[in-house]
Amino acid sequence: MTVHIGAEKGQIAETVLMPGDPRRAQWAAETFLKDAELVNEVRGMLAYTGTWNGHRVTIHGSGMGMPSLSIYANELITQYGAKTLIRIGSCGAMQSHVKIRDVIIAMTATSISTPSRGIFREINFAPCADWSLLRAAVETAEAKGIAPHVGGIYSSDVFYDERPDLSDIMTRHGILGVEMEAAELYNLAARHGVRGLAVLTVSDHLQTKEALPADERERSFGEMVEIALGAAFANS
Numbered sequence: 001m002t003v004h005i006g007a008e009k010g011q012i013a014e015t016v017l018m019p020g021d022p023r024r025a026q027w028a029a030e031t032f033l034k035d036a037e038l039v040n041e042v043r044g045m046l047a048y049t050g051t052w053n054g055h056r057v058t059i060h061g062s063g064m065g066m067p068s069l070s071i072y073a074n075e076l077i078t079q080y081g082a083k084t085l086i087r088i089g090s091c092g093a094m095q096s097h098v099k100i101r102d103v104i105i106a107m108t109a110t111s112i113s114t115p116s117r118g119i120f121r122e123i124n125f126a127p128c129a130d131w132s133l134l135r136a137a138v139e140t141a142e143a144k145g146i147a148p149h150v151g152g153i154y155s156s157d158v159f160y161d162e163r164p165d166l167s168d169i170m171t172r173h174g175i176l177g178v179e180m181e182a183a184e185l186y187n188l189a190a191r192h193g194v195r196g197l198a199v200l201t202v203s204d205h206l207q208t209k210e211a212l213p214a215d216e217r218e219r220s221f222g223e224m225v226e227i228a229l230g231a232a233f234a235n236s
């Protein structure tokens with residue numbers, strides 16, 4: 001057990017899927033895993049371990065924002081031995097060709113800052129996805145007839161943005177969508193030599209102002225879960 005995770009050693013799998021929403025963790029575990037067992041509920045941050053096609057998987061909520069994800073990902077990697085961490089999140093689309101419910105696979109994650117900023121100081125580190133996972137995620141999606149958008153995303157520190165000019169700059173530089181966790185996941189994965197990826201579903205559109213309701217964000221994003229699971233075990 002750690003300060004934030006109640007699981008015993010051995011109750012967390014080497015492969016961890018991380019939605020921001022703990023209720024999405026519950027839904028995904030109940031929908032996709034066999035014999036899913038609740039392994040954490042400290043602070044309501046639900047986590048389940050079960051199997052998918054015979055492979056052990058944990059689905060653990062990250063909470064919203066990079067400081068929250070950083071706590072869970074750090075403990076999962078350093079205390080429980082997680083080796084593959086895939087964020088399964090929602091995001092806002094920043095390009096007109098990206099539509100609501102589309103899937104984005106994040107090659108890079110731009111940010112203004114992350115919890116790792118203090119370490120990097122004058123360095124502008126480029127947080128990027130693990131290549132083997134990225135490739136496997138694209139192949140898994142295409143095999144399912146899903147055409148994902150693959151490219152850069154923006155990890156913001158705020159949901160309610162008082163600087164819309166920043167979103168405009170991101171859009172002008174081809175950034176596909178905005179969310180709040182992936183850049184720090186990629187930083188931590190690089191630091192600890194593990195595999196990190198973010199697979200996202202578009203829940204909002206910054207240009208059209210469309211937005212899906214909370215229940216859909218919790219329970220209807222199955223394609224990205226299937227892509228994440230397929231990618232995690234592509235070579236197993």
Ligand SMILES: O=P(O)(O)O[C@H]1O[C@H](CO)[C@@H](O)[C@H]1O
Pocket residue numbers: 019020021063064065088089090091159178179180181217
């Ligand atoms: O749906 P999740 O995975 O929480 O992701 C997105 O949704 C939250 C904001 O509503 C932020 O955590 C953002 O990254």
Ligand SMILES: O=c1cc[nH]c(=O)[nH]1
Pocket residue numbers: 090091092093158159178179180203204
């Ligand atoms: O962080 C997020 C998530 C969904 N939609 C947004 O606009 N931002």
